[in-house]
Amino acid sequence: MMITRGRQLSVATLIFVASMFALSYFKDIPNVFSRLSSEKDRQKVLIILTQTRCGSSFTGEVFAATNNSTYLYEPLYPFGFDCTPGISKNRKLRLLKQLLSCNFTNLDEEYKYGFSVSGWKDGASCRKDGFCFTGASVGLQDSYRKSCKRLKPNGNCGYPMRDEILGNVCQNSSPIIIKTTRVCSVEDLEDIYRHLKRMEKNTYVLHLVRDLRSIASSRMKLEGKSKIKKVLGEIRNQYCPRQNANIEYLDSVDQGNTVQSSIVAEGRYMRIRYEDFAINTIASANKVFQFINLPLPSEVTRNIRNHLHPNITLLKERVKKGGEGSKQAAKVLQSFNNPFGSVRDPSKIVEQWRGLLPFEAVKSIQAECGDVLKKLGYKLFESEEGMKDLSMRSY
Template sequence: MDIRRRQFSVATSLFISGILVLNYINDSPLSFGRFSSEDDRQKVLIILTQTRSGSSFTGEVFAATNNSVYFYEPLYPFGLDCQLFRSEKLDLLKQILSCNFTNIDDAYKYGFGVSGWQDGALCRKHGFCFTGASVGLQNSYRKTCEQLEPDINDCGYPMRGDILRNVCENSSLLITKITRVCSVEELEDTYRHLKRMKKETYVLHLVRDLRSIASSNIKIAGRSKLQGIKEGILSVFCSRQKENVDYLDRVVRGKTKHSSIIEDGRYIRMRYEDFATNTIERAREVFRIFKLPLPSEVALNIRERLQPNITFLKESVKNGGDDGRQAKLLLKGLNAFGTVRDPFKIVNEWRSIVPFEIVKNIQEKCGDVLKKLGYKLFENEQDMKDISVPAYGH
């Protein structure tokens, strides 16, 4: 597997924001700033993360919100190297989150052309690549299509941009998860653009223990790819986490240009481990930032996906469909891509999968970043494998 592809004053505002971010870095698994007063504005949640960091599970939790739209990996055609085609990807992201779907297919054709990905036809068969993995968006599109054009014969695929725009503009919450953008800093222009459009936008920066990311890749690629996985963690994943941590530090200390995202209190950094093991409370905190209660449908979705018991899994298998297939795989312990999971297993299993030599290599180069994010470094294999010793702070 090739992982590489894969101003009162501004100073005062930065000082206040800095306190909030520093409190996160030192103490809390979840950081957030002051509330917005415009409760009725359309909200946008951008989940910024890296691959194999639990973003699919996290995105689907929030996507369960009624009257929401979930754009799953809308920058997919441009490949995994977030350093390439930055302006094109960010322009496309602004367009989609502005509910403008004009000429999107042309952008996707270009993206597949420059990235070399070979699944363009399959991805684009729905009309837009991000719709295939979003069941809620598909259902909302079909209902809107049937209401607007009751005489139309087919409200399926390929989707039409005008109908999709109607769905998007009439949704109270837009959610997207992106792994093809490298940093929070790169999202500043997108944030300011959406702010001018009166959209209440938040950036949820989802981080995960690099050693756990290594474990996830091992499960997919196999132990024969250990060296390549280690190199990918050190050269790509570690670098991106360091870039973002350093950027936040510079903003807090006033060593760089001001950040609208931080200054407005719209930055949330959250460890996947905290979200996976305390999902309802973490989701409730995010909705509290929105000045909303946790929707009952989101709470139900979480209960169905976490700590599933054997009876629930067997019922899911019997009912069939995507959830049934995921349940079957989970029962077999083979579900690397699924979003139904045992949280405590998922955050600790790296400790029995990743060889200690690889763990040492990651800690030697990325230890400072891991510690700033609240992760514990292990000095020996025995402590690493002792699950009673926590691998991250609370």
């Protein structure tokens, strides 16, 4: 078959275009891999957003066991729980943005302001140490000392912590993990998320929730049975509205009725129930690590087992004997016996509220917050008999 000159030109043109496309494609492959490598190597930030008595201390410490992580436990403590829009809330969120940017300057000034607006009186240790809850921020003290000795070999590495050393520890860590009950909503984190994205940090929000009836039972154990009315007021006026506001915001995002959420749209939001995390801790932790694109570290698995199944007899013997490991054993025992501690078997307390909370209190919570409970997948009970029938799960 004879090919005309015109067809020869067309074929030649096609071959030329295809060659240029192939050249461009294969030439760009190194850039593609470079971008993928850059994405993988970016510093990760995990924000655990929750409320008090939701098992967040236990959850935070699980992830804080990750090697090379920096864990910040309630760094916004001085500001209290107020969710009212205004200067205090804006300043609190600005401080969180600053800390997650590894900037620890002017902390004393911010803490002083936070305590002045919240009215909390127990701020001496925060300002003395230079950072709130240095002991509860697992691993922070050790990382600080190592970094301080390296950067300031002849300097003082005690308290108060130096902001430049804390910044160095933070900058050389991944992931940075923060557990906070002082941020009121996912929406409050949107600006912080966009800021950290511009800094090329991969940021994720883990939203930890818990059955409001279980929270009420936990609060009642702390306050005493005589304070049941106070506890129910807290559930009605604080816990329930916050959970509902987050549900409505996320529903609105899903339905396209509000400003697009960068956190949700980019797959950086995950909600987890405390009950699921407590019953299947290792499996749940694995899901969270998949969420932040990391494999489940072996040190985290070991930490989970130590938290869930502590050998109390062996720990007591180790403390009595003294020597290596005795201080850590004492710390575990102290946490085990502390209502704010994180060492215990959570699976034994997930449904404990059903035998402790009066049914009248349960009815009150369900009447006020039934929609929230149902949207989070919790079962409502119509009778005391049903509530106490543990053959039927409540979640």
